[in-house]
Amino acid sequence: MRTMEISKYLAPLDKIIANDFIPALFGCPISPIERDLIGLPVKYGGLGIPILTDLAEREYSASLLITQSTVTAMKTQSVYQTVDEEKVQKELKLILEQRISEYIEKQKDILSKLNAPAKRVAEQNMEAGSSSWLSCLPLKKYGFTMNKSEFRDSLRLRYGKELANLPSKCQCGAKFDVNHALNCPNGGFVIIRHNEVRDFLASTLRKVQNDVETEPKLQTIDGEQFSTRSTLTGEQAHPDIRARGFYRAGQHAFFDVKVINPNSESYTNITTSKVYERAEKQKSNAYGERILNVEHGSFVPLIFSVTGGMGKRAQNFSKLLCNKLSYKTRQQYSDVINFYRCRMSFLIRKMVLLCVRGSRVTNKAKKESFFEENDFEFGCFESKL
Numbered sequence: 001m002r003t004m005e006i007s008k009y010l011a012p013l014d015k016i017i018a019n020d021f022i023p024a025l026f027g028c029p030i031s032p033i034e035r036d037l038i039g040l041p042v043k044y045g046g047l048g049i050p051i052l053t054d055l056a057e058r059e060y061s062a063s064l065l066i067t068q069s070t071v072t073a074m075k076t077q078s079v080y081q082t083v084d085e086e087k088v089q090k091e092l093k094l095i096l097e098q099r100i101s102e103y104i105e106k107q108k109d110i111l112s113k114l115n116a117p118a119k120r121v122a123e124q125n126m127e128a129g130s131s132s133w134l135s136c137l138p139l140k141k142y143g144f145t146m147n148k149s150e151f152r153d154s155l156r157l158r159y160g161k162e163l164a165n166l167p168s169k170c171q172c173g174a175k176f177d178v179n180h181a182l183n184c185p186n187g188g189f190v191i192i193r194h195n196e197v198r199d200f201l202a203s204t205l206r207k208v209q210n211d212v213e214t215e216p217k218l219q220t221i222d223g224e225q226f227s228t229r230s231t232l233t234g235e236q237a238h239p240d241i242r243a244r245g246f247y248r249a250g251q252h253a254f255f256d257v258k259v260i261n262p263n264s265e266s267y268t269n270i271t272t273s274k275v276y277e278r279a280e281k282q283k284s285n286a287y288g289e290r291i292l293n294v295e296h297g298s299f300v301p302l303i304f305s306v307t308g309g310m311g312k313r314a315q316n317f318s319k320l321l322c323n324k325l326s327y328k329t330r331q332q333y334s335d336v337i338n339f340y341r342c343r344m345s346f347l348i349r350k351m352v353l354l355c356v357r358g359s360r361v362t363n364k365a366k367k368e369s370f371f372e373e374n375d376f377e378f379g380c381f382e383s384k385l
Contacts, residue, residue, distance in 0.1 A: 004060070005056075005060050006056055006060075007052075007053045007054075007056035007057045007060070008053070010052040010053050010056055011053055013052055014051055014052050014053055017049065017052070018030075018035050021049075022035065022038060022049065025152070025155060026152065026155050026156060026159075026161065027152050027156075027164060028156070028161060028164075033110060033113050033114065034159060035051070036051075036106070036110050037110050037122065037159070038159075039051045039054075040103060040106065040107060040110075041103060042131045042134045042135050043126070043131060044103050044104070044107050044126060045107065045122045045123075045125040045126045045131075047134065047155075048134070058099070058102075062095045065091055065095065066088060066091055066092065066095070069087065069088070107126075110122075111123070117160055117263075118159070118160050120263065120272070121158070121159065121160040121263070121307075122159075123272065124262065124263075124272055124305065124307040124308075124309055125158055125159075125307070127272075127305075127307070127308065127309030127310075128309070128310075128315065128341070129308055129309065129310065129341035129344060129345055130305075130307055130308030130309045130345065131308070131345070132308070132338070132341045132342040132344075132345035132346075133154070133308070133342065133345040133346050133349050135342070136342050142339075142342075142343070143343070143346055143347075144342065144346055146349075146350075150350070150353055153353055153356065153357070154349055154353070157178065157352065157356075163178060163356065166178075166181075166356075170184055170186065170360065171186050171187075171360040171361070172184060172186050172360075178356055179261065179263060179264060179265065181355050181356045182261040182264075182306050182352065182355050182356070183261055183264060184355075184360070186360045187358055187359070187360035187361065189351075189354050189355040189358050189360075190355065192351065192354065193259050193306075193348075193351035193352075193354070193355060194257060194258070194259055196347060196351055197257055197259055197304055197344075197347065197348065197351070198214060198240045198241065198257045199214065200343070200344065200347055201241060201255070201257065201302065202214050202240075202241050204321060204325070204340070205241065205243045205246070205321065207325060207328070208246075208321065208324040208325055208328055209243045209244065209245055209246055210244075211242075211243065211244035211245070212241065212242070212243045212244075213241070213242045213243075214240060214241055215238055215240065216238055216239065216241075216242035216254070217238055218237060218238055218239075218290065218291070218294070218295060219294050219295060220235060221233050221290075221294070224290075224293065224294060226289045226290060226293070227289065228285050228288070228289045230282075230285040230286055231285065231286065231287075231288075231289050231290050232286045232287065232290065233290070237286075237287070237290075239254040239255060239256040239287055239291070239299065240255055240256050240257045240302075241254070241255040241256075241257070242254050242255075242297075243255070246320075247298050248298070251296070251297055251298065252295060252296075252297035252298075253297060253298045253299075253300065254287065254291050254295070254297055254298065254299045254300070255299075255300050255301075255302050255317070256283050256286075256287055256299070256301055256302065257302045257304070258279055258283060258301065258302070258303050258304070259304045259305070259306060259348070259351075260275060260276075260279055260303060260304070260305055260306070261305075261306050262275045262276075262305050262306075262307065262309075263307075272305070272309070275305075276303050276305075276309075276310075276311035276312065277311070277312075279301070279303045279311065280301045280303055280311050280312075280313055282301075283301030283303070284299065284301055287299050287301075300313055300317055301313055301314075302314040302317060304344075304348060305348075306348060306351075306352050306355075308344075308345050308348055308349065318337070318340065318341075318344075319337065321340070322336045322337040322340050325340075
């Protein structure tokens with residue numbers, strides 16, 4: 001592509017990619033505007049499958065610019081003319097800046113043509129870390145793998161397309177769709193999703209802090225008064241994680257995790273960033289004042305999204321955590337945070353698929369289970385086994 005002007009010869013290949021290859025990945029047809037979006041890099045909401053005719057033109061033009069001094073030297077046969085490396089580096093930087101600018105302009109143009117739900121999903125795909133699962137090799141040792149159906153479902157969810165073979169009704173009696181699956185408590189998948197994220201964060205914190213506890217108990221309230229009405233004062237109130245010394249030496253830092261579905265019907269008229277802010281405020285109102293005044297500690301709500309994004313305070317926490325990991329392991333911060341985001345991205349992605357594809361068993365089915373009785377020893381004695 002860089003050495004020859006071949007864009008016009010790539011049109012048939014582009015047609016095969018758009019009409020055969022990408023529909024085979026998704027398991028369904030795609031629209032022309034979706035093809036344009038998929039052609040963008042992953043960080044801009046695409047899949048990094050470029051439109052080759054456009055790419056060839058850009059690459060050829062860039063090659064002509066970078067090799068201009070070398071071509072001039074060859075034409076003049078000058079033995080004294082050397083390549084100006086500083087000039088080449090400036091040209092490379094300029095090309096990169098122009099390319100980024102083109103991606104941003106194309107992204108804006110595509111978003112302006114999408115309907116409201118599709119635009120909302122596309123914007124969520126551009127959040128930091130939400131696309132990390134698409135940017136790595138499928139290595140089993142790190143958990144960076146999906147089977148065929150999981151990958152296809154993930155692609156469809158990424159672009160707001162309907163999933164195949166979903167039940168028409170949930171076990172709770174409601175109409176079953178992706179939004180309902182991500183919110184329905186039946187089956188316990190919402191709790192499992194929360195606990196998996198909590199346990200991952202706690203295990204990562206233990207790499208940098210010695211005193212880390214999940215589900216810590218708070219001190220009892222002995223007449224203390226709180227200005228925030230929604231402060232939890234009961235004995236059962238407890239945040240998800242406690243880590244001593246994370247922010248300040250000797251001080252307890254408390255964290256409470258929430259994994260939200262920003263595309264729920266109740267959030268339809270609210271931007272995703274406002275959804276994060278609202279969830280952070282609710283958690284802070286519930287725990288912040290009590291932990292500050294009674295525990296003399298700090299409290300941080302960690303809000304994550306089923307789309308892979310996270311709230312501002314969770315972002316700050318993640319950056320500090322990865323900075324501590326980088327210092328302790330003597331490894332590059334960029335490598336640490338990229339790996340952290342990828343692990344989190346795959347974890348949330350698999351928990352979302354569990355919510356959507358997991359089997360929700362009714363209470364009636366549980367009662368009819370062969371192992372209704374839990375006293376196996378008495379069962380063997382009574383039946384003379």
